[in-house]
């Protein structure tokens with residue numbers, strides 16, 4: 001989905017931003033602290049309910065305000081999200097209040113590429129699992145519901161592991177019943193993940209060859225449990241150890257992606273720039289997969305030129321244009337805008353950001 005209009009109020013230093021006639025490419029330039037990333041942050045909050053910079057709503061709502069608001073229009077949809085400092089939120093779709101953020105998330109697939117993107121490789125399995133599950137959420141409709149049921153069963157089992165009941169028999173019956181649910185949903189989740197991985201891997205290889213032609217990198221999926229044994233048997237086998245650690249250590253919640261080069265794991269051998277290109281290849285291949293299903297992704301490219309050389313920047317822009325993505329880009333200065341102009345063959349809008357105010361600027365190739 002391409003956004004045509006964006007309205008932001010009381011997010012960070014953005015008091016009242018009204019952007020109309022958004023284009024496939026939207027470039028925001030301005031000095032440090034002017035508010036560029038906050039615009040991307042607002043789009044991210046609208047699409048996912050979360051900021052990519054903080055988990056605390058109060059931090060992104062403007063100082064001394066009680067709420068922040070993001071509203072966007074596309075051809076068939078009007079999406080709105082109001083976040084209150086109290087923790088409450090109001091989610092609206094086409095004028096109606098909706099109960100869950102996932103209604104907006106489904107409509108607005110969003111990918112962020114920023115200087116922190118490479119930490120996905122370095123900081124444990126969770127962000128890698130989230131990367132896979134972004135794809136799962138948008139490609140496999142049953143995934144989200146299964147995941148919620150799995151999480152519920154997992155929470156119950158973990159509670160029982162932490163607090164063994166006095167009545168052993170009752171405790172055993174309870175834990176067995178939650179394990180039954182965990183195994184059922186977990187096997188289904190694993191099957192769906194494996195199916196999506198089969199679609200994703202060749203696309204990843206395609207973008208890896210484009211962006212990192214000199215380095216072989218394989219993308220593999222680790223289920224988080226012994227698939228030959230099966231999750232039901234694995235839960236029974238590890239029950240005592242799980243009790244010692246008071247948590248469930250095997251299952252799809254422990255799944256991971258392994259990125260391997262001939263010299264070792266990608267996070268151990270690649271340079272920062274190469275890591276960024278690898279992450280970009282992973283994300284572009286995901287966007288491609290959605291595009292094959294007629295879903296357009298909104299891409300947030302924060303601090304665009306960080307760590308990418310001119311060739312990589314040019315390739316990234318033209319690939320995104322080919323994927324029908326709508327792109328929001330931030331960059332520090334006008335000269336970078338000029339460079340983008342030379343590469344882009346699709347309509348673009350340029351905005352200057354200064355002290356939380358956003359002004360449209362001419363873009364000569366429009």
Ligand SMILES: Nc1ncnc2c1ncn2[C@@H]1O[C@H](COP(=O)(O)OP(=O)(O)OP(=O)(O)O)[C@@H](O)[C@H]1O
Pocket residue numbers: 011012013014030031032033034035036037038039058059060061062063330332353
């Ligand atoms: N809750 C808040 N209320 C008001 N202003 C805030 C709040 N949080 C941060 N700010 C200010 O808003 C601005 C946000 O800037 P932002 O991070 O969007 O800048 P940027 O243009 O992306 O800068 P850079 O190029 O340095 O990354 C900063 O000046 C910051 O001090």
